[in-house]
Amino acid sequence: xxxxxxxxxxxxxxxxxxxxxxxxxxxxxxxxxxxxxxxxxxxxxxxxxxxxxxxxxxxxxxxxxxxxxxxxxxxxxxxxxxxxxxxxxxxxxxxxxxxxxxxxxxxxxxxxxxxxxxxxxxxxxxxxxxxxxxxxxxxxxxxxxxxxxxxxxxxxxxxxxxxxxxxxxxxxxxxxxxxxxxxxxxxxxxxxxxxxxxxxxxxxxxxxxxxxxxxxxxxxxxxxxxxxxxxxxxxxxxxxxxxxxxxxxxxxxxxxxxxxxxxxxxxxxxxxxxxxxxxxxxxxxxxxxxxxxxxxxxxxxxxxxxxxxxxxxxxxxxxxxxxxxxxxxxxxxxxxxxxxxxxxxxxxxxxxxxxxxxxxxxxxxxxxxxxxxxxxxxxxxxxxxxxxxxxxxxxxxxxxxxxxxxxxxxxxxxxxxxxxxxxxxxxxxxxxxxxxxxxxxxxxxxxxxxxxxxxxxxxxxxxxxxxxxxxxxxxxxxxxxxxxxxxxxxxxxxxxxxxxxx
Numbered sequence: 001x002x003x004x005x006x007x008x009x010x011x012x013x014x015x016x017x018x019x020x021x022x023x024x025x026x027x028x029x030x031x032x033x034x035x036x037x038x039x040x041x042x043x044x045x046x047x048x049x050x051x052x053x054x055x056x057x058x059x060x061x062x063x064x065x066x067x068x069x070x071x072x073x074x075x076x077x078x079x080x081x082x083x084x085x086x087x088x089x090x091x092x093x094x095x096x097x098x099x100x101x102x103x104x105x106x107x108x109x110x111x112x113x114x115x116x117x118x119x120x121x122x123x124x125x126x127x128x129x130x131x132x133x134x135x136x137x138x139x140x141x142x143x144x145x146x147x148x149x150x151x152x153x154x155x156x157x158x159x160x161x162x163x164x165x166x167x168x169x170x171x172x173x174x175x176x177x178x179x180x181x182x183x184x185x186x187x188x189x190x191x192x193x194x195x196x197x198x199x200x201x202x203x204x205x206x207x208x209x210x211x212x213x214x215x216x217x218x219x220x221x222x223x224x225x226x227x228x229x230x231x232x233x234x235x236x237x238x239x240x241x242x243x244x245x246x247x248x249x250x251x252x253x254x255x256x257x258x259x260x261x262x263x264x265x266x267x268x269x270x271x272x273x274x275x276x277x278x279x280x281x282x283x284x285x286x287x288x289x290x291x292x293x294x295x296x297x298x299x300x301x302x303x304x305x306x307x308x309x310x311x312x313x314x315x316x317x318x319x320x321x322x323x324x325x326x327x328x329x330x331x332x333x334x335x336x337x338x339x340x341x342x343x344x345x346x347x348x349x350x351x352x353x354x355x356x357x358x359x360x361x362x363x364x365x366x367x368x369x370x371x372x373x374x375x376x377x378x379x380x381x382x383x384x385x386x387x388x389x390x391x392x393x394x395x396x397x398x399x400x401x402x403x404x405x406x407x408x409x410x411x412x413x414x415x416x417x418x419x420x421x422x423x424x425x426x427x428x429x430x431x432x433x434x435x436x437x438x439x440x441x442x443x444x445x446x447x448x449x450x451x452x453x454x455x456x457x458x459x460x461x462x463x464x465x466x467x468x469x470x471x472x473x474x475x476x477x478x479x480x481x482x483x484x485x486x487x488x489x490x491x492x493x494x495x496x497x498x499x500x501x502x
Contacts, residue, residue: 007357008130014358015365020063023056024362027064028369031071035091036079036381037392042072043435044216046332048399050208050339051406058340059355063362065336069329070122070312070363074370077114077305078381082107091308093280097293097300104296108378109242113250113298114305115374121258121306122367125313128262129320130360133349136321140346143322145454146465150474152447155324157478158267159439161485169432177440178447180205188452200412207335207441209404209416214434215328216400217421220393222428242298250302253283257306265311266318267326279307313363319344320356324443328435331442 014020034045046065053061076091081098094114101110143151160170183194184204195201242250260282261275283303284293293300316333318324323345325331337344342352349356374381404413424434458464466472 004130004134007134007353008361010353011357011359011361014059014354015063015361019057020060020358020362021365023060023064024067024366025369027067028071028366028373030064031068031073032075032078032370032373032381033384034068035072035075035077036384037387042069043328043332043438044212044219044396044400045072046329046336047208047211047216048396048403050211050332050335051403053336053339054406058337058342058352059358061336061340062333062355062359063366065333066316066359066363067366067369070309070366071370071373073309073312074115074118074374075381077118078111078374078378081110081114081301091276093276093304094301096280097295097297098305100294100296101298101301106242106246106296108239109246110298110301111378112375113242113246113302115371117250117254117257117302117306118309119367119371120254121261121310122313122370123364124258125262125265125310126360126363126367129313129317129363133317133321133356133360136317137346137349140322143346143470144468145450145457146468146471147474149447149450149454150465150471150478151322151324152443152450154474154478154481155318155326156440156443157481159326159436161481166431167485169430170436173427173432173434173436174440177437177442178444180210180437181441181444182448187449200410205416206407206413207331207438208407209413210420210441211328211332211335211438212400212404213417213420214424214427214437216396217417218424218428218434220396221421221425224390224393246298250298253279253299253303254306256282257303258310260303261307261310262314264307265314265326275307275311276304279303316359316363320348320359321346323348323446325439328438331438334442 015024030045031042034042046068049065049068053065056064073091077094077098080091080094081102084095084099098110098114101107156174160167160174179194181204183201185192185195185202192202257275257279260279264275264278267274280293280300280303283299284290287293287297287299289297315326315330318326319330319333323334323343325334325344334344337348342348342355400417401414404417405411407413427434454464455462464471465475
C-alpha cells in the first residue's frame with residue numbers, strides 16, 4: 001500500500017506540473033470538441049495529431065492523446081442527447097433515452113446525468129488501473145516469447161469475437177492487417193517482402209498513414225456522401241439538476257455500468273462500444289419497467305454513459321502492462337510510444353515510472369476538467385453543432401495531409417493515405433470494420449518476432465507453444481473463444497447486443 005502511495009505521489013508531481021496540466025486541458029478540450037462534432041471521432045483525430053508527439057516530451061504527448069480519447073467519450077453524449085446525432089460510436093445507445101429526455105424538456109438533467117455518471121465511472125476505473133496495473137506487470141515479466149505469441153493470438157481472436165458486424169468480415173480484416181504489417185524489409189534475412197519493387201515500400205507502410213486513410217479520409221467521404229444532417233437545435237436546456245426520482249433511477253445504473261465497463265474495457269476489441277451496448281441490454285433486462293426504455297428512462301442513459309467511460313480508462317491496462325493494444329485508439333498510443341523509442345509493455349513501469357504514473361494520475365485530473373468543460377459550456381457546444389460539415393471538412397483534410405507528410409517528409413505517404421482512404425470508404429459501404437485491421441497491423445510484426453524468437457530458443461521445436469503451461473493455457477482460451485462464438489445461441493446473443501448499432 002505504501003509503495004502504491006509513493007508511486008501515486010510521483011504521478012501527482014508529474015501530472016500537476018503546469019506544462020502537463022496545459023496538455024491535459026488541450027486534450028480534454030479537443031476530445032470534447034471532436035466528440036461533439038459528428039463525423040470526426042477520436043481515431044482519425046489522434047492519427048492526425050500523432051506527428052505532433054515528435055516535438056512534445058513523451059509524457060506530455062501521451063497525456064494529451066489520452067485526454068482526446070476519454071474526452072471524446074464525454075463529448076459524444078452532448079450531440080446524442082440534444083440532436084440524436086451520436087458524435088462517437090459508443091454514444092449510439094445514449095440517443096435512445098437521452099434524446100427522449102431532451103424532447104421531454106429534461107435536456108439539462110440528461111446532460112448532467114451523463115456527465116456525472118461519466119465522471120464517477122472514469123474515477124473508479126482509474127483507481128482500478130492504478131491498483132491492478134502493478135501486479136499485472138509483475139506477471140508480465142514471467143512471459144517469454146511463446147507466451148507473448150499465444151497472448152497476441154488470444155488478443156486477435158478476442159478482437160474478432162467482440163467486433164460488431166459479421167465475424168467473417170472481421171477475420172478478413174485481421175488477416176489483411178497482418179499482411180500489411182509484413183510489408184517491408186525482413187529484419188532477420190534482409191529480404192524485401194510485398195514491396196512490388198516500389199522503393200518507398202521497403203521500409204514498410206507507416207501505421208499512421210493507414211489509420212488516417214481508413215479512418216480520417218474515409219470518414220470525410222462518408223459524411224460528404226450523406227445529405228447535410230444538421231437540424232435546428234433549441235437553446236432551452238431546462239434545469240441542469242436531475243430531480244429526486246431521476247437521481248434514484250440513475251444512481252444504481254451508474255454503479256452497474258461502471259462495473260461492467262471496467263471489466264469489458266480490458267478485453268481486446270470490445271472497449272467502450274461493446275460496454276455501452278451491453279450495459280443498455282443489462283439495464284433493460286433487469287428493469288421492472290422495461291417498456292419505459294427508449295422513452296426517456298434515466299437508467300437507459302446513465303448505465304451506457306458510465307460503461308463507455310469506464311471502459312475507455314481500463315483499456316489502458318493491457319497496453320501499459322502487457323504492451324498489447326486492445327482497440328484502435330490503443331494501437332495509435334503504441335505508435336505514439338514507439339515514436340519516442342518507448343517499448344510498450346511491463347518494462348514501462350520500471351524504465352519510465354514518470355510516464356506510467358503521470359499518465360494514470362492525469363486521468364483523474366482530466367475527468368475533473370471534463371465535468372467543468374461539459375456542463376458550464378453546453379451553450380458553446382450547442383452553437384458548434386450549427387456549423388455545417390462542408391465548412392469543417394477542408395480543414396480536416398488539410399490536417400490529415402500535413403500530418404502524414406510530416407512523418408517522413410515524403411509525398412508518397414500522402415498518395416498512400418489517399419489510396420487507403422478510398423479503400424476505407426469502400427469497406428464502410430461493405431460494413432467492414434477498420435479497427436480489426438489496425439490491430440492486426442500493430443500486432444502482426446510483434447507476433448512474428450515472438451514466434452521466431454520462441455522457435456529459436458526451442459531449436460525449431462513447435463511443441464514449445466503447448467508444452468509451456470502459460471502459453472498452452474492462453475492458446476486453449478483462444479480456441480475456447482472460437483468454439484463459443486460458433487455456437488448458434490452465443491452467435492444470436494452477440495447479434496442482439498449490437499442490434500441497436502445497425
